[in-house]
Amino acid sequence: MDSLMHIIEVRNVSFSFEGVAAKVIDNVSFHADRGEFVSVIGPSGCGKSTLLRIIAGLIRQERGKVIHLGDEIEGPVKGISFVFQDFALLPWLTNIENVKLGCSMLDISETERMRKALMELEDVGLSGFENSYPNVLSGGMKQRVGIARALVSDPDVLLMDEPFSSLDELTAEILRKDILYILKSKDLPVSSVIMITHNVEEAVELSDKIVILSHKPSRVKRVIGVDMKHPRNKHSRPFMKTVDEIYATLTK
Amino acid sequence: MVALNVLGLLAVLLTDTAFSWMRMFVALGISVLISLAVGIYAATSERAGRIILPVIDIFQTIPIVTFFPFVILIFIGFLPGVIGINAAVVFLIITSMIWNIIFGVYEAIKAMPKEFADLARLYGLSKWQKLSKVYVPVSMPRVVEQSVLSWAIGLFYLVTSEIFSAGNTAYQVKNGIGVELTGLALSGNTFGYLLGIGIFILFVIATRLLFFKPLEDYVVRYTKQGVSQGRISTRRRIYGRVMQLRLFRYLQSNKKAFTAYLVRKGGAGRGVKWRVAKVEKKTQKRGAAYYIILAALAVIILYGIFRANLAADEYSVFVALLYSFGRVWLAFIVSLAIAIPVCVYVIFLTKKSSFYLLLFQIIASIPSTILLPEIVALMRGYAYGSELIAFIVFVLSGVWYLIFSTMHVAKSMPNNVLEVKNTFGVRGVVAWKKIYIMVILPGLITGSITAIGAEWNASIVAENFQNVHVGSGIGKFLDMTIASPGFRMSLSNHYLLLMLLALLNIIIMILLINTLVWKRLYSRVARIYG
Ligand SMILES: Nc1ncnc2c1ncn2[C@@H]1O[C@H](COP(=O)(O)OP(=O)(O)O)[C@@H](O)[C@H]1O
Numbered sequence: 194m195d196s197l198m199h200i201i202e203v204r205n206v207s208f209s210f211e212g213v214a215a216k217v218i219d220n221v222s223f224h225a226d227r228g229e230f231v232s233v234i235g236p237s238g239c240g241k242s243t244l245l246r247i248i249a250g251l252i253r254q255e256r257g258k259v260i261h262l263g264d265e266i267e268g269p270v271k272g273i274s275f276v277f278q279d280f281a282l283l284p285w286l287t288n289i290e291n292v293k294l295g296c297s298m299l300d301i302s303e304t305e306r307m308r309k310a311l312m313e314l315e316d317v318g319l320s321g322f323e324n325s326y327p328n329v330l331s332g333g334m335k336q337r338v339g340i341a342r343a344l345v346s347d348p349d350v351l352l353m354d355e356p357f358s359s360l361d362e363l364t365a366e367i368l369r370k371d372i373l374y375i376l377k378s379k380d381l382p383v384s385s386v387i388m389i390t391h392n393v394e395e396a397v398e399l400s401d402k403i404v405i406l407s408h409k410p411s412r413v414k415r416v417i418g419v420d421m422k423h424p425r426n427k428h429s430r431p432f433m434k435t436v437d438e439i440y441a442t443l444t445k
Numbered sequence: 446m447v448a449l450n451v452l453g454l455l456a457v458l459l460t461d462t463a464f465s466w467m468r469m470f471v472a473l474g475i476s477v478l479i480s481l482a483v484g485i486y487a488a489t490s491e492r493a494g495r496i497i498l499p500v501i502d503i504f505q506t507i508p509i510v511t512f513f514p515f516v517i518l519i520f521i522g523f524l525p526g527v528i529g530i531n532a533a534v535v536f537l538i539i540t541s542m543i544w545n546i547i548f549g550v551y552e553a554i555k556a557m558p559k560e561f562a563d564l565a566r567l568y569g570l571s572k573w574q575k576l577s578k579v580y581v582p583v584s585m586p587r588v589v590e591q592s593v594l595s596w597a598i599g600l601f602y603l604v605t606s607e608i609f610s611a612g613n614t615a616y617q618v619k620n621g622i623g624v625e626l627t628g629l630a631l632s633g634n635t636f637g638y639l640l641g642i643g644i645f646i647l648f649v650i651a652t653r654l655l656f657f658k659p660l661e662d663y664v665v666r667y668t669k670q671g672v673s674q675g676r677i678s679t680r681r682r683i684y685g686r687v688m689q690l691r692l693f694r695y696l697q698s699n700k701k702a703f704t705a706y707l708v709r710k711g712g713a714g715r716g717v718k719w720r721v722a723k724v725e726k727k728t729q730k731r732g733a734a735y736y737i738i739l740a741a742l743a744v745i746i747l748y749g750i751f752r753a754n755l756a757a758d759e760y761s762v763f764v765a766l767l768y769s770f771g772r773v774w775l776a777f778i779v780s781l782a783i784a785i786p787v788c789v790y791v792i793f794l795t796k797k798s799s800f801y802l803l804l805f806q807i808i809a810s811i812p813s814t815i816l817l818p819e820i821v822a823l824m825r826g827y828a829y830g831s832e833l834i835a836f837i838v839f840v841l842s843g844v845w846y847l848i849f850s851t852m853h854v855a856k857s858m859p860n861n862v863l864e865v866k867n868t869f870g871v872r873g874v875v876a877w878k879k880i881y882i883m884v885i886l887p888g889l890i891t892g893s894i895t896a897i898g899a900e901w902n903a904s905i906v907a908e909n910f911q912n913v914h915v916g917s918g919i920g921k922f923l924d925m926t927i928a929s930p931g932f933r934m935s936l937s938n939h940y941l942l943l944m945l946l947a948l949l950n951i952i953i954m955i956l957l958i959n960t961l962v963w964k965r966l967y968s969r970v971a972r973i974y975g
């Protein structure tokens with residue numbers, strides 16, 4: 194595989210909803226490289242979720258391309274996984290069954306599926322909750338199941354749509370700290386993460402690169418690289434400087 | 446000797462009720478399976494949905510019980526004897542049970558978080574996995590909730606069809622509680638009749654507690670938040686069917702405007718700007734589409750009748766229809782006169798409203814037609830007895846829909862309405878005019894549609910019942926035509942007429958409600974807040 198190849202490349206993507214004249218996304222381009230954690234930030238309703246669903250192959254762009262390891266995305270593919278804002282756990286399945294759903298596309302035996310799911314659930318810190326149902330879990334635990342489901346198939350791209358915004362701030366903070374550890378501790382590491390957010394601090398805390406979108410339509414306003422060691426101190430000068438820079442760009 | 450007789454009777458009644466219940470369970474099982482298939486199809490394919498939904502809407506407004514003799518003839522034609530009859534009865538029950546379950550499935554899938562569909566695509570679930578892991582489970586809470594309601598409706602049709610068939614030796618259902626009760630009542634065995642009704646009620650309560658309650662408890666976990674579905678399903682039991690009607694939704698959007706109006710009148714919610722004109726325009730558009738479908742159907746039916754060349758009995762059919770129509774509407778007015786004070790008492794004047802609700806629910810699940818044989822026996826020999834019988838059955842069939850619908854809607858009444866009433870000590874005429882009527886009106890109106898439908902159904906049965914000698918009426922007329930030679934041809938014409946009448950009925954209802962109530966309210970709201 195070409196080491197110069199981007200893991201995900203979004204190239205001149207435009208989109209508008211059927212029957213709505215105004216474009217939601219207008220000529221957006223960016224890319225995610227191996228080992229990169231990319232955040233896409235923009236005001237509420239600017240089309241971030243729509244963009245992520247295009248990258249996942251769930252909806253089709255009007256113009257432009259999304260390229261995954263050299264192949265154009267035309268529908269959901271095996272190597273790309275998704276974490277939902279509202280968890281999207283099926284309440285009638287136990288937690289382990291929910292996680293197992295994540296490897297439906299893999300061509301492996303049932304016992305192997307079970308083994309992987311159990312391991313993944315343990316990695317997100319939920320061993321012991323295999324056979325209970327999502328309803329008994331707290332919000333933070335639900336999202337952990339959601340993350341386990343996304344990671345169980347050993348994807349090379351992880352897409353996350355505001356994964357922390359349904360959680361209270363304290364829980365979100367803990368999970369933000371954990372997610373980097375969970376990602377790092379995988380045997381088959383995830384190559385790139387693309388996370389949607391509208392939380393500036395969160396973006397700066399986690400990402401290597403931040404893509405800032407404008408509102409109506411969504412265009413790339415600016416791309417900012419963040420080069421700080423983890424764990425990042427929110428009160429450090431470089432951190433606060435980056436945050437201010439992003440706010441300035443967003444409100445411009 | 447006497448004890449033996451009683452034991453024997455008990456055994457007969459128990460087996461017959463068990464047979465009736467078997468028909469019900471078979472019908473429910475089939476209804477649920479078909480509903481899942483149709484509902485999921487309609488919800489996942491936009492094109493299919495556009496065709497299926499209006500068709501179902503119309504089907505559930507047609508009193509299908511009127512087709513019963515016709516259905517029996519067809520089934521007996523294909524299947525011999527006992528099997529054919531039972532298949533016909535089960536078919537009839539299905540046609541009464543199925544529509545609200547289909548809508549339940551449809552709405553459950555439409556209301557499903559779109560992420561669930563995304564999941565299925567992301568993880569490449571097969572068709573079968575999509576069904577078993579997503580679509581069927583997501584429908585289950587609504588299926589159970591609607592089944593409870595369907596059971597009550599189905600019981601009405603079960604007993605009705607059994608009673609219906611009891612008088613006709615040509616096609617009699619064997620082993621059914623309806624048949625048995627008819628026999629007991631007409632032979633003057635009041636004790637046996639009461640015993641039968643007692644067993645019937647026991648079965649009703651047992652089914653509720655031993656079959657539906659556990660199911661409700663089980664599917665609670667299928668709901669997203671795990672909120673108690675049981676509470677909702679109790680509330681929705683009877684009027685759930687009303688809620689499924691597109692017409693109801695049409696009225697519902699009116700109701701929202703109305704509730705907003707109420708809240709403002711009550712002094713609360715100040716600053717809520719309610720855009721009357723916008724809502725009105727939208728609902729009128731939807732209403733118009735509905736009328737067009739109905740009108741098109743009416744034209745087709747009229748054309749069919751014209752082609753079939755209805756001859757000599759044309760006039761008598763018309764008269765019969767007129768009689769039934771008048772009877773039904775009169776019964777409806779009486780039902781209103783009963784429902785309004787009952788509702789006002791239960792909602793405003795007593796603290797035990799949940800007790801009354803439960804009581805009403807149990808009484809309502811006893812099909813009014815089950816009383817028919819005994820009323821007939823009691824009224825024997827009185828002048829106008831038959832008219833009275835028909836009337837009582839009509840009222841009993843319709844009044845519950847009014848009561849349950851009203852009580853349901855009144856639940857969403859803003860709390861401060863009662864507070865306003867108590868704080869300012871509003872009483873008497875003022876309370877009636879400014880509070881009671883205003884609060885119960887929306888529910889009363891939505892209940893009216895189903896109430897009229899139910900009374901119409903009852904009219905077919907009551908007039909058709911062998912010992913009821915009402916002067917004229919369409920049910921009576923149907924029975925006569927069945928007995929006449931060459932009836933098949935004329936029969937189908939009359940069914941077409943009936944369908945037309947059912948549709949006309951609904952259209953008249955809607956137009957009346959619109960012109961008499963909503964238009965006036967709107968102009969008032971517009972005048973005050975415009
Ligand atoms: N199915 C749809 N049809 C029309 N407009 C839509 C649809 N879904 C979302 N939108 C609109 O598109 C815009 C972008 O939505 P979304 O991508 O969810 O925004 P974000 O995730 O940035 O908050 C919003 O203004 C939203 O109202």
Ligand SMILES: [Mg+2]
Nearest residue numbers: 241242243355
């Ligand atoms: Mg979003």
